[in-house]
Amino acid sequence: MEELKRHARADGLWNLWLPESEYGAGLTNLEYAPLCEIMGRSVIGPEAFNCSAPDTGNMEVLARYGTEAQKREWLVPLLEGRIRSAFAMTEPGVASSDATNIESRIERRGDEYVLNGRKWWTSGAGDPRCTILIFMGKSDPTHADRHRRQSMILVPRDTPGVTVLRQLPVFGYDDAPHGHSEVSFENVRVPASNMLLGEGRGFEIAQGRLGPGRIHHCMRLIGASERALEALCRRASARTSFGRLLSEQGVTRARIADARIMIDQVRLLVLHAAWKMDVAGNKAAQNEIAMIKVVAPNVACQVLDWAIQVFGAAGVSDDFGLAYAYASARTLRLADGPDEVHRNQIAKFELGRHAEAASNESPAGLRTESMPRPPGHGA
Amino acid sequence: MEFTHSEKVIRLQTRVRAFMEAHVYPAERVSRPRCRRTVARETSGFRPT
Numbered sequence: 001m002e003e004l005k006r007h008a009r010a011d012g013l014w015n016l017w018l019p020e021s022e023y024g025a026g027l028t029n030l031e032y033a034p035l036c037e038i039m040g041r042s043v044i045g046p047e048a049f050n051c052s053a054p055d056t057g058n059m060e061v062l063a064r065y066g067t068e069a070q071k072r073e074w075l076v077p078l079l080e081g082r083i084r085s086a087f088a089m090t091e092p093g094v095a096s097s098d099a100t101n102i103e104s105r106i107e108r109r110g111d112e113y114v115l116n117g118r119k120w121w122t123s124g125a126g127d128p129r130c131t132i133l134i135f136m137g138k139s140d141p142t143h144a145d146r147h148r149r150q151s152m153i154l155v156p157r158d159t160p161g162v163t164v165l166r167q168l169p170v171f172g173y174d175d176a177p178h179g180h181s182e183v184s185f186e187n188v189r190v191p192a193s194n195m196l197l198g199e200g201r202g203f204e205i206a207q208g209r210l211g212p213g214r215i216h217h218c219m220r221l222i223g224a225s226e227r228a229l230e231a232l233c234r235r236a237s238a239r240t241s242f243g244r245l246l247s248e249q250g251v252t253r254a255r256i257a258d259a260r261i262m263i264d265q266v267r268l269l270v271l272h273a274a275w276k277m278d279v280a281g282n283k284a285a286q287n288e289i290a291m292i293k294v295v296a297p298n299v300a301c302q303v304l305d306w307a308i309q310v311f312g313a314a315g316v317s318d319d320f321g322l323a324y325a326y327a328s329a330r331t332l333r334l335a336d337g338p339d340e341v342h343r344n345q346i347a348k349f350e351l352g353r354h355a356e357a358a359s360n361e362s363p364a365g366l367r368t369e370s371m372p373r374p375p376g377h378g379a
Numbered sequence: 380m381e382f383t384h385s386e387k388v389i390r391l392q393t394r395v396r397a398f399m400e401a402h403v404y405p406a407e408r409v410s411r412p413r414c415r416r417t418v419a420r421e422t423s424g425f426r427p428t
Contacts (some may be wrong), residue, residue: 004402013398017390031388038395183408270385271382321407 004048004079015079017051017216019278023063023079029212029274033219037267040220041227041320043328052080054124057213058085058134061152064199065205067247070154074132083131086124086157088183089206091120097341100146104137104185106153106199113139113153113195115161115188121335125178126167130157135185136206139199145272150202154194161188167252171327195336210240211282214289214336218270218296221332224325225303231320232307239310246310269295281308287349298339300329 008014016025016035027035039045045051047356055078062075077083094101103193104117117137117153124130132154139151167179233256236247246252273288282289304326308315315322333339382417 004406007402011394011398013391013395016395027388027391031385034382034384034388035391035395038392038399041399042403042407044407045399048398048403048406159386308395 001044001047002043005050005143008049009081012037013049014081015050017056017212018059018112019375023059023075025137028094028278028311029215030271030278033215033271033274036219037223037226040223043224043324045223046220050079051216052215053217054087055085057209058087058132060212061134061196061205061209064208067193069193070196074154074168077131084124084127084129084178086117086122086127086130086133086181087135087209088122088125088185089136091118092182094122097338099136099150099203101248102136102138102150104135105141106135106137106139108139108192108199111192112189113192115153115155115185115190117185118182119185120168120180121184122181123175123180123335125157125164125181125183127177130178132156133162133183136198136202139202143200147203148200150206151199152196152202152205152359153190154196155185155188155190159188159190161186170331171323173324173327180366207286208282210336211277211286211289214293215270215273215277217274217332218266218292221296221300221329222267222270223328225259225263225266225300228300228304228307228322228325229256229263232259232303232310234255235307235310252310259303259306263303266292266296266299282328287346289350290337290345293335293337294342297329297332301326301333304329344347 012239014025015023016027017032019028019032020027028050036046036051039051041047059075059078062071062078066075067326074083074085078085089099090096091102091104094103096102102345104115107114107116115135115137117135119135122133125133133156134152135155136150136152138149140149143149144366163184165184167181169175196202224323233247235255236252237245239246262323269288269292273285273292276288304322308322308326311320311322314320318324
């Protein structure tokens with residue numbers, strides 16, 4: 001991987017992901033989308049270009065919210081690909097899809113903060129190159145506003161009290177070398193200057209971080225879906241069963257057609273979300289981001305599943321990369337918010353659009369004037 | 380699905396695609412290093428392999 005990174009950096013194909021920043025390539029999200037899609041065709045592609053999770057999200061946090069000293073110490077080496085990072089948010093003890101549940105503590109003691117808690121699915125913490133973690137915890141658990149109780153703070157990986165307990169496999173894959181770790185934080189002391197943005201601003205940072213991170217996942221998933229469909233078509237055109245090529249069988253053709261339709265639908269949605277992020281900002285695009293975060297992993301899983309089916313038992317082996325790609329895509333129905341959370345947000349937004357009209361409805365049902373009448377049924 | 384991109388994006392697309400073909404796909408089958416060795420606590424019941 002380090003050799004790939006050296007090549008990519010020398011070729012100028014480096015840090016293409018960071019928009020509107022002095023650090024990135026100066027591409028908008030809409031411009032980055034087709035490039036990220038190509039990188040996403042391989043599970044190792046994004047890292048080769050220094051465009052992989054969780055580093056891109058963490059670099060975005062440092063670029064947006066870090067102090068000059070934090071940027072010098074952590075952002076610069078991350079941008080240069082010399083170190084890697086991890087994001088410690090999810091906890092085994094609570095339903096972390098609701099981030100207000102996070103129980104880890106960040107307590108001020110003089111010029112330091114003391115951290116305690118247990119995290120898991122801290123992707124990247126197992127990587128020997130991982131040097132810095134962003135830790136989310138409660139700094140003011142009784143604050144009246146439950147979205148102001150959390151903070152984010154930088155924790156050097158080698159700080160005493162940080163212990164990687166184990167690596168969590170994903171359907172048996174260890175995702176080496178970065179892995180997904182369960183990590184304990186026991187009386188971890190870090191300088192007060194490691195606080196990001198300020199106490200109580202953790203939720204604000206999370207929202208800023210997760211929007212771009214989510215759309216990058218979706219862009220990569222389009223690439224994974226495209227590659228799976230290519231593999232499906234090639235295999236179906238080369239294998240015969242019951243006297244006919246698989247590609248000549250109706251069920252295969254229907255799946256190929258549906259896959260093409262679904263992938264193109266996802267691409268259009270992703271490009272629309274990217275455009276909206278560019279012109280209106282990440283917050284204004286949160287509904288579009290939620291939509292793609294539901295549809296992109298589901299479509300990728302479906303297309304990969306169809307490809308696996310065409311490959312037969314070979315599809316679930318490690319010989320063709322489909323099983324690993326499926327495991328990665330399936331994980332993204334949970335990572336950065338499960339489908340259900342995003343669907344809930346989309347529904348709330350949609351219901352909100354009609355709230356005023358709904359309040360004017362008569363108890364008996366819809367107002368007659370709100371529904372078009374069919375021809376011949378005039379009042 | 381065809382889109383109109385700027386010259387800059389078209390050039391980058393070509394270069395990223397070429398890089399994937401030349402370097403990334405061939406590297407996919409190279410075995411990768413293992414994760415950092417895990418440290419098990421006695422209470423966790425986890426045994427590192």
